[in-house]
Amino acid sequence: MYNKVLVFANEASAAAELMSCARGIASETVLITCGEELYGAGSVYRYSREETLAAVAAKLAGLTAALKPDAVLCEAGVNGKLFAGFAAAALHTSPLCDISEASFLPEYVVAKRMVYGGTAIKTEKSGLPAVIVASPGIFELAAPPEEKGAAAEISVEGSGPVRLLETSEDAAAGTVNLSSAKCIVGVGRGLSSPDNVPKAEALAGLIGAEIGCTRPVAEEEHWFTKDRYIGVSGCMLKPNVYLALGISGQVQHMVGINQAGTIFAVDRNEHAPIFEQADYCLHGDINTVLPKLIQLLK
Amino acid sequence: MKILVCYKYVPEESEIKINADQSLDLSGAQWTISQYDNNAIEAAMKLADDGSSVEVLTVGGEALDNSKMRKSVLSRGPSKMYGVRCERCGDLYATAVLLKQAIERIGGCDLVIFGEGSGDMYSQILGNMTGALMGLPTLNGVCEIRNTGDGLIAKRRVGHRLETLQLATPAVISVTSDICRARIPSMKEILGAGKKPVEIWNDSEFAQADGRSEELSLLAPPKAKRLSICYKDSDEGLESFVQALRKHL
Numbered sequence: 001m002y003n004k005v006l007v008f009a010n011e012a013s014a015a016a017e018l019m020s021c022a023r024g025i026a027s028e029t030v031l032i033t034c035g036e037e038l039y040g041a042g043s044v045y046r047y048s049r050e051e052t053l054a055a056v057a058a059k060l061a062g063l064t065a066a067l068k069p070d071a072v073l074c075e076a077g078v079n080g081k082l083f084a085g086f087a088a089a090a091l092h093t094s095p096l097c098d099i100s101e102a103s104f105l106p107e108y109v110v111a112k113r114m115v116y117g118g119t120a121i122k123t124e125k126s127g128l129p130a131v132i133v134a135s136p137g138i139f140e141l142a143a144p145p146e147e148k149g150a151a152a153e154i155s156v157e158g159s160g161p162v163r164l165l166e167t168s169e170d171a172a173a174g175t176v177n178l179s180s181a182k183c184i185v186g187v188g189r190g191l192s193s194p195d196n197v198p199k200a201e202a203l204a205g206l207i208g209a210e211i212g213c214t215r216p217v218a219e220e221e222h223w224f225t226k227d228r229y230i231g232v233s234g235c236m237l238k239p240n241v242y243l244a245l246g247i248s249g250q251v252q253h254m255v256g257i258n259q260a261g262t263i264f265a266v267d268r269n270e271h272a273p274i275f276e277q278a279d280y281c282l283h284g285d286i287n288t289v290l291p292k293l294i295q296l297l298k
Numbered sequence: 299m300k301i302l303v304c305y306k307y308v309p310e311e312s313e314i315k316i317n318a319d320q321s322l323d324l325s326g327a328q329w330t331i332s333q334y335d336n337n338a339i340e341a342a343m344k345l346a347d348d349g350s351s352v353e354v355l356t357v358g359g360e361a362l363d364n365s366k367m368r369k370s371v372l373s374r375g376p377s378k379m380y381g382v383r384c385e386r387c388g389d390l391y392a393t394a395v396l397l398k399q400a401i402e403r404i405g406g407c408d409l410v411i412f413g414e415g416s417g418d419m420y421s422q423i424l425g426n427m428t429g430a431l432m433g434l435p436t437l438n439g440v441c442e443i444r445n446t447g448d449g450l451i452a453k454r455r456v457g458h459r460l461e462t463l464q465l466a467t468p469a470v471i472s473v474t475s476d477i478c479r480a481r482i483p484s485m486k487e488i489l490g491a492g493k494k495p496v497e498i499w500n501d502s503e504f505a506q507a508d509g510r511s512e513e514l515s516l517l518a519p520p521k522a523k524r525l526s527i528c529y530k531d532s533d534e535g536l537e538s539f540v541q542a543l544r545k546h547l
Contacts, residue, residue: 057436078438085424089431094509098420116314117418121516121519124514125514261546275528282529285531292536297544
């Protein structure tokens with residue numbers, strides 16, 4: 001059992017999950033958040049939602065170091081990474097990023113993560129204090145203890161050289177959560193034309209699937225938003241069904257989906273590596289096959 | 299404005315082979331500039347005005363001495379390359395400690411730019427750590443940056459929220475890969491790159507932090523056994539494929 005574990009999380013689901021883990025491994029827990037709930041934390045350091053983390057990160061990291069935690073658990077995402085960077089610098093440690101598995105041992109933490117775009121799994125260990133950025137959904141949820149309101153609350157205000165001028169909704173950001181999808185249609189460059197994007201979407205709609213895509217499709221072709229991109233940042237998907245459209249099956253992509261229940265693949269190249277790694281394969285030109293599939297599934 | 303872009307040489311991902319024991323064989327993989335760093339370099343070139351300079355800094359092994367790799371980075375516009383050579387490069391903390399000292403040796407700068415994350419490890423955290431160690435205002439997720447003359451205005455993407463921030467310099471930012479498209483250097487730019495100055499130091503010239511983390515293993519994940527039942531694009535083939543799909547939904 002650790003003496004003290006800190007959690008940095010703003011998203012409700014991440015806060016619930018990381019606090020569940022923290023309560024299980026430490027006798028004292030501290031939550032740093034701009035959210036309202038406590039999740040059973042012994043004390044809370046709170047900053048305003050109207051503030052940017054960039055303005056308070058240095059101050060929060062100073063408070064973190066003063067608390068001498070054994071471990072700091074951070075939510076995934078831009079804010080989690082910013083806080084983890086500041087906390088690791090303040091605690092003179094090297095963070096374990098985007099981990100998909102962790103063992104909390106008395107002297108150190110051992111964690112696994114995907115590297116080289118999914119080509120390999122790296123197992124690494126960090127002495128204490130350890131700073132960890134956890135991929136979502138890796139710790140068991142536990143109900144917080146009943147007693148409430150005992151938490152000590154400290155509010156932290158921003159100051160200094162970073163000033164938030166305004167916030168807005170980001171139109172370019174997507175809203176998809178692939179990690180919770182039961183069925184995913186994956187789109188690769190073999191979709192061949194942006195004209196086929198609405199068809200892929202129609203097919204996904206017919207089978208109740210979310211759309212995911214490969215790196216080039218998101219970053220070079222810009223057919224879909226980046227949140228739909230499979231195969232990096234430790235995101236291991238476990239849908240019941242994965243249907244690949246025009247994906248050749250490079251190892252970097254396959255690692256992200258090889259835990260899928262059943263894999264279906266459509267591709268024009270019968271020697272595409274994905275055909276060896278799928279359960280059901282359809283060999284044909286996407287341009288002609290896609291409309292036929294939609295017709296049959298209607 | 300003096301701008302410094304930190305970048306990394308990484309092995310070409312598609313040339314990494316997997317050995318029979320699931321370990322990785324990197325020996326046949328050529329070096330390349332981590333692709334997100336190309337966006338960071340281009341963002342710096344776009345931000346730079348007439349009185350500005352853009353230089354680059356890297357920490358790494360043999361790739362630093364590879365003339366093609368030197369030209370590859372300098373052909374993208376920066377006027378000088380700095381490098382810290384390390385035989386066995388350390389973890390994120392050790393690298394951040396080295397970068398901080400190297401930036402100080404360069405004489406500091408107004409803005410340090412990092413890419414979104416390295417193409418090999420993609421930790422997306424080195425810029426944040428370096429900025430924190432230097433005690434400078436530090437941002438990540440920056441998808442737009444402009445110079446107003448008396449400071450910088452940055453847009454920072456946090457999930458669905460877009461923050462517009464004012465930032466005093468000196469500062470450290472990590473930019474997203476979609477901040478701008480990376481350029482494809484012309485033959486003239488590649489030839490010109492060979493004449494640009496390069497300054498390389500050894501990590502032994504700097505104070506070094508002990509490793510705080512240790513790699514225990516690096517293995518390709520096991521492949522799941524799959525049925526690999528193949529159908530052709532015929533009425534019968536399509537029907538069977540759709541039937542199988544329906545059965546599993």
